[in-house]
Amino acid sequence: MPMIHKFSLFDKFMVLDVNSGAVHVLDEVAWEVLNYFTSCSRDKIIDILKKKYDVEDITQAYLELKTLQQKELLFSPDYYDDMDLHHNGIIKALCLHVAHDCNLRCKYCFASTGSFQGRRLVMDCETGKGAIDFLISHSGNRRQLEVDFFGGEPLLNKDIIKQLVDYGNERAAQSNKDIRFTLTTNALLLDDDFLSFINDKMYNLVLSIDGTRQTNDRMRYQADGRGTYDLILPKIKKAVEMREDKSFYVRGTFTRYNLNFSEDVLHLADLGFKNISVEPVVADKNKDYAIREEDLPTIFKEYETLAQEYVKRYKIGNPFNFFHFNIDLTQGPCVIKRVMGCGAGTEYVAVTPEGDIYPCHQFVGIEDFCIGNVKEGIENRKTVEEFRKCNVLKKEECKKCWAKFYCSGGCHASAYYSSNDIHSTYKIGCEMEKKRIECAMWIKASLSE
């Protein structure tokens, strides 16, 4: 059914037409007319609003809304209900856990400080090669494949990473494919030699730091309790400097301990890091650092502060890119991608040091979610089928949500951890996501002036 989302933020009245994806900025008259547009005739609307606004303005605003409706850019029909989502068993992306061990003991680590509820272990070369063979043999006609070296801390297994990149490139070339490699690291073991290798071979680099020294060191510390900020900052600076125009992100996590996380994001921006992602912690709700529903108003204010600063800095020629405000209103992903979502358990899987396959990195270590092994292939088809069926058009909560084509149903793991069901939603996460989308749209409107 047709659906719009009306919201005002700072100086702007905005409307998203959900099914078309069109975004409009309205003046006050049009905003008021829209309140009555579907329930009243034009004459009735004039009657209601004529004491407040000029009749000519009311009429014109009404006609403009009508034009948008006729162009299917407002109250547009829902074309997507019976969409054919052709899951064909193709896997195109691997999260490769080359080390289930870590040199840090971060308090909020969902991977049990690296071990993922299992033994501390690093991946051997044979298993890594098996994972790449598995990826290529399951990638069907996809040309663009992805491998993210992840952990634990992947740099505890540097030699294997180098060998697997060479092997992956060789195998991809033989198959007329291309593998984009990403490394996600806490930066502690970065050295000049490995930085050169990263720059040559990695499509993307994700460097973990949470923000200010106080924020970072409260959660990200070594086995002896010492913080990491002073150790990692010079390494991250050097890595970013060397990346030049190549893709990278500095990436942090905010928790209930630093609900003023806009200060952390801006601290990272002030350090000269232009690509920043700081996102809410995934945590058991009983942890004292877990985000609670009562924190949402504070978090919304923080996103608003960030959005204002984003625009301000952009306009004075000192921009930064905040991952969750990225939104391409004209050439973003197709609606099929938006419905299918993150691809966990379907086109994206995680592989452990033992070669076991899980739907994504967040499910690693939960035995019921193990779906196979790189040697034997996918065996737990029942679980895979559950993930295939899990999309934004199937989730009852999502069907009626205006943000469904932006978050695409959200993270399956967050849903599972909050309610034991991948087909549900993580409500606190939903509210934060909706606020980020509104801020992103407001930024677009502000920068279009």
Add this chain to the structure above:
Amino acid sequence: MKHIKTLNSSNLKTSLSKGGCGECQVSCQSACKTSCTVANQNCERSK
């Protein structure tokens, strides 16, 4: 228009027939390993 400014006139519906090639990046492979924001991924075809 005097009262309304449209920021984007493209329509998601058109991507229904043209999209679905599956070449675009999986969202958790970008920067974000915990919270899914699919709509901020790039379309490989528009590059």
